[in-house]
Amino acid sequence: MNDILPADSALWQYLDRTVADLLAGYGYQQIRLPIVEPTELFKRSIGEVTDIVEKEMYTFDDRNGDSLTLRPEGTAGCVRAMLQHGLLGGGVGHKVWYTGPMFRHERPQKGRYRQFHQIGVETFNFAGPDVDAELIVLSWRLWQRLGISGAVKLELNSLGSSEDRARYRDDLVAYLQARFDQLDEDSQRRLASNPLRILDSKNPDTQALLVEAPKLADYLNEEARAHFAGLRKLLDAVGIPYEINPRLVRGLDYYGLTVFEWVTDQLGAQGTVCAGGRYDGLVTQLGGKPAPAVGFAMGMERLLLLIETLEQVPAELARQVDVYLVTLGEAAELAGLRLAEQLRDALPELRLVVHAGGGSFKSQFKKADKSGALFALVLGEDEVSAEQIGLKPLRSGAEQENLSWQALPARLAEII
Structure with missing residues (x-):
C-alpha cells in the first residue's frame, strides 16, 4: 500500500x-x-x-x-x-x-x-x-x-448464457484433460475449479495448446x-x-x-x-x-x-499557486489578510498563498519563488500607507507594477 x-x-x-x-x-x-x-x-x-x-x-x-x-x-x-x-x-x-x-x-x-x-x-x-x-x-x-x-x-x-458456458466448459475440460501434462501448474489447478480462466493464461505453452481448443463463440x-x-x-x-x-x-x-x-x-x-x-x-x-x-x-x-x-499531464497542474503575498510589518500583515480575502471574493478561482511565519522580504521571496507562483504581491508599511501593493512577476524579467488596492483584482483577472 x-x-x-x-x-x-x-x-x-x-x-x-x-x-x-x-x-x-x-x-x-x-x-x-x-x-x-x-x-x-x-x-x-x-x-x-x-x-x-x-x-x-x-x-x-x-x-x-x-x-x-x-x-x-x-x-x-x-x-x-x-x-x-x-x-x-x-x-x-x-x-x-x-x-x-x-x-x-x-x-x-x-x-x-x-x-x-x-x-x-x-x-x-x-x-x-x-x-x-x-x-x-x-x-x-x-x-x-x-x-x-x-x-x-x-x-x-x-x-x-450460463447454459452456453456450461456446455462449452464440459468440452473445454475434456480437451484440456486429455492434455493435462502439457498444462502449466496454475492451469492444472484451475482445470477443476475455474477452467475458463485458463483461456487468458499468460503461459505461452498453454496459449499454444489452446489454439486447437473448442471456441466459445461456437456455443x-x-x-x-x-x-x-x-x-x-x-x-x-x-x-x-x-x-x-x-x-x-x-x-x-x-x-x-x-x-x-x-x-x-x-x-x-x-x-x-x-x-x-x-x-x-x-x-x-x-x-x-x-x-x-x-x-x-x-x-x-x-x-x-x-x-x-504519454506526457499528457495538463501543464496547469504543475503550478499549484498563482500568487504569493509577502508582507513586512504588523500593519502589512493585518492589511494583507483583509486584502487576500477581498481578492478571494472577487476571484474565486485564484490560487493565493499568504505568507506565514514572518521573516525578511528576501526570505519570503525565496519561498514565493519555490512555491511556483507566477507573481508575488508585495505589501510593506509604505504600501499600506498609500493603499497600494506591488505586483512582481516571478517567472519573467518584467518590472514590478504598483497598483491601488481597488485596481488589483481587475489586473490579476487580466494576467492569470
Missing part, C-alpha cells in the same frame, strides 16, 4: 473531475459505498473458487464474530446497495458510478498496489446492447479527454449472438474500432454475454486500464428479482501512469 503525496494529488483530482464531469453529461449519478462488506457477499458474487476469494481478500472477524472483508472490487457492493434500498423494483433504469479504494493481497506490480483505486460505472434494468455500447462510448470519450485515445484499444467478446445461442451482433453494429455506427478476442473471459464468475477490455502496450505486462461487461445473473445471485445489469471498472493508478507515460 502506498501514500499519495501532495505533489501527486493534483493529477488525481484532475482525473476525478474529468470523470465526474463526463459521467454527469451522460446522466450517471454517484453512489458512495462502504469499504467493508460481509465476507459472504463476495463469496456469493465473485465465486469461492476464484483467486480473489481464495488468496487475495483481506478478511477478519469483528467483535461480534461476523466475518467482514475489505472490498476487493465494487460491483458486488453496488448491487447489494441497490437491492437493500429497493432501487431495482418496477424495472426502473438506474445509471450510477462510484470511486474509492479496493484491497487485494496480491503481488504489487507497476501501477497496481494492494490498496488500489477504482472508478466503477454500473447500469441496471437495461437489457439491450444499446447500454453496453453507451458504456464503451463514454469510456472512449474519456480517453479522448485525457489525451490517451491513441494508446488504448478495445477488445470484445461474448460469454453467452452461443441465437439470443446471445443477436445481442453481440447488435453491440458490434452500434460500435460500428459510432466509429469505434475493436478487436474480437475469443479468449477474453474476465476474472469474475458473474459475467455473461458482453465482456470488454481497453488495453494498452505502453505499461508493460499490466496492459488493462478498463474492463467490464454484462452480469445479468448477479442480482438474482444476491437474492433479488431478475434485473439485467452491465458495468465496468478502471484502475486509477494505471490510468494516471498512462497519462504520465
